[in-house]
Amino acid sequence: MTIGADGRGLAGFAALLADPTRAGFCLALLDGRAWTAGELARAAGVAASTASDHLTRLVAGGLLVEQRQGRHRYVRLADPAVAQLVEDLAARAPAPATPPRTLRAASAGTALAYARTCYDHLAGRLGVLLHDALLARGVLDRSGGLALTGAGVAWLDRLGVPVEPLRATRRPLVRDCLDWTERRPHLAGAVGAALCGRFLDLGWTVRGTGRAVRLTPAGRDALADTLGLDPALLAPPASRDTGPARA
Amino acid sequence: MTIGADGRGLAGFAALLADPTRAGFCLALLDGRAWTAGELARAAGVAASTASDHLTRLVAGGLLVEQRQGRHRYVRLADPAVAQLVEDLAARAPAPATPPRTLRAASAGTALAYARTCYDHLAGRLGVLLHDALLARGVLDRSGGLALTGAGVAWLDRLGVPVEPLRATRRPLVRDCLDWTERRPHLAGAVGAALCGRFLDLGWTVRGTGRAVRLTPAGRDALADTLGLDPALLAPPASRDTGPARA
DNA sequence: GGGACCGTTCGGCGCGGCCCGAACCGTGCC
DNA sequence: GGCACGGTTCGGGCCGCGCCGAACGGTCCC
Numbered sequence: 001m002t003i004g005a006d007g008r009g010l011a012g013f014a015a016l017l018a019d020p021t022r023a024g025f026c027l028a029l030l031d032g033r034a035w036t037a038g039e040l041a042r043a044a045g046v047a048a049s050t051a052s053d054h055l056t057r058l059v060a061g062g063l064l065v066e067q068r069q070g071r072h073r074y075v076r077l078a079d080p081a082v083a084q085l086v087e088d089l090a091a092r093a094p095a096p097a098t099p100p101r102t103l104r105a106a107s108a109g110t111a112l113a114y115a116r117t118c119y120d121h122l123a124g125r126l127g128v129l130l131h132d133a134l135l136a137r138g139v140l141d142r143s144g145g146l147a148l149t150g151a152g153v154a155w156l157d158r159l160g161v162p163v164e165p166l167r168a169t170r171r172p173l174v175r176d177c178l179d180w181t182e183r184r185p186h187l188a189g190a191v192g193a194a195l196c197g198r199f200l201d202l203g204w205t206v207r208g209t210g211r212a213v214r215l216t217p218a219g220r221d222a223l224a225d226t227l228g229l230d231p232a233l234l235a236p237p238a239s240r241d242t243g244p245a246r247a
Numbered sequence: 248m249t250i251g252a253d254g255r256g257l258a259g260f261a262a263l264l265a266d267p268t269r270a271g272f273c274l275a276l277l278d279g280r281a282w283t284a285g286e287l288a289r290a291a292g293v294a295a296s297t298a299s300d301h302l303t304r305l306v307a308g309g310l311l312v313e314q315r316q317g318r319h320r321y322v323r324l325a326d327p328a329v330a331q332l333v334e335d336l337a338a339r340a341p342a343p344a345t346p347p348r349t350l351r352a353a354s355a356g357t358a359l360a361y362a363r364t365c366y367d368h369l370a371g372r373l374g375v376l377l378h379d380a381l382l383a384r385g386v387l388d389r390s391g392g393l394a395l396t397g398a399g400v401a402w403l404d405r406l407g408v409p410v411e412p413l414r415a416t417r418r419p420l421v422r423d424c425l426d427w428t429e430r431r432p433h434l435a436g437a438v439g440a441a442l443c444g445r446f447l448d449l450g451w452t453v454r455g456t457g458r459a460v461r462l463t464p465a466g467r468d469a470l471a472d473t474l475g476l477d478p479a480l481l482a483p484p485a486s487r488d489t490g491p492a493r494a
Numbered sequence: 495g496g497g498a499c500c501g502t503t504c505g506g507c508g509c510g511g512c513c514c515g516a517a518c519c520g521t522g523c524c
Numbered sequence: 525g526g527c528a529c530g531g532t533t534c535g536g537g538c539c540g541c542g543c544c545g546a547a548c549g550g551t552c553c554c
Binding site: 006007009010012013015016018019020023026027044062081082085086088089090093094141144146147148150152153172173175176189 | 254258260265268309329332388392394396422
């Protein structure tokens, strides 16, 4: 009531996400990449002029940052904290009752349910399996809150992911992120992002269409080797009916 | 773009906070207590009918829960996760340019800057000092993410705060919460809430007006004793000019 | 230079949200 | 029972916001 009872600041900020089009932009940008204004306009189904206006407001509000390049206006989420905020809100928002979809979309859905990026870290069934394996192997420990162990630091180092530079970022090292499809946590934070990037560098994973990710045979063997993950569990979706995609 | 590109759900949810009156309600309720509809209406400066409408929407949206008692409608934040969400948003929202205030408000501001509750845990200078002391004494450790140590569990147990029951809640044990006035983290999460409650039970702190909290002489001695905190640092604001209140 | 394309600005339209006052209902108190 | 009080419902007014199309400027390519 006294310190910051004035709701105008909060309301103005929340209003940025209170429009279906702007919210859709932010959800699309959750893939961590930079989109052009036109791409976003087409994805949202609005005129270019409308999208331009929305982007200006989102940038002014600090949710997005832009980068002009030639005749393109690239835009992406301002920082990981914004991604987390959008996710937290989306996780609490009711699903807008869009049960199935077309066959093609359903098939893409199973691929996404298997492995995808969530802003800048791994999500989907693969992300959850990884999270569980890291806990089982003692890389992570959650007896007193999720934390990276000393053994975990060494393990990451052997993998080629030095932890020290990550401490310099103001971002938490490790963080839970609730998985949309699995409804269980996967690993986010600076370590989650570094791990996701390292897997791509090592060729253990490759990017698919959109935010989908595929595990390569080399990746499957490597994960089985370094984390003791059962290769059978790591099998990619064999066909479109490999487990229902709970969207 | 594919899994949840539909921004309607997120937008509808964010819209709950996108109104100055509703946002003000939620900020007021951040003190963790239940308010009546009339109290909120007066605090926000709107008609009772307007407040009633807003409350209905906030309850329907899951942000608030209500409890009818006689002719009163008590309402409070639905759970700690909502409190965190509101705080995260408020922390990112720009301050609505309300530099000083009346003298009386400024004086109340210094009391709040010294010690207050933040939903259900301690905040303000006292909260930050406590947080730092817990780190220094090894109750908390943040070498791999903020975590409660084994020694911390024992320390809490000696204080009369058994940790095991706290694990049963789906709430994280320990969590950072950015302090509005100090701009540094204080301790939130299940342990932060339990600690705040235990201090009140022990008479180390007492509630002041609003969300303000005062440290009792017994509390000052006890904190100095059990945590090695310098009693001089713990001194309450002697007068209104004890350090600027950065609101 | 010509043309295609990306993005922005401007006017104008229409819907929806926010607010209030008045009337009404239920509770609690005298 | 009478009255005060808290809360709700309803109708109506108003402002703001989101959307589009058209016109314009900039950039890149041929």
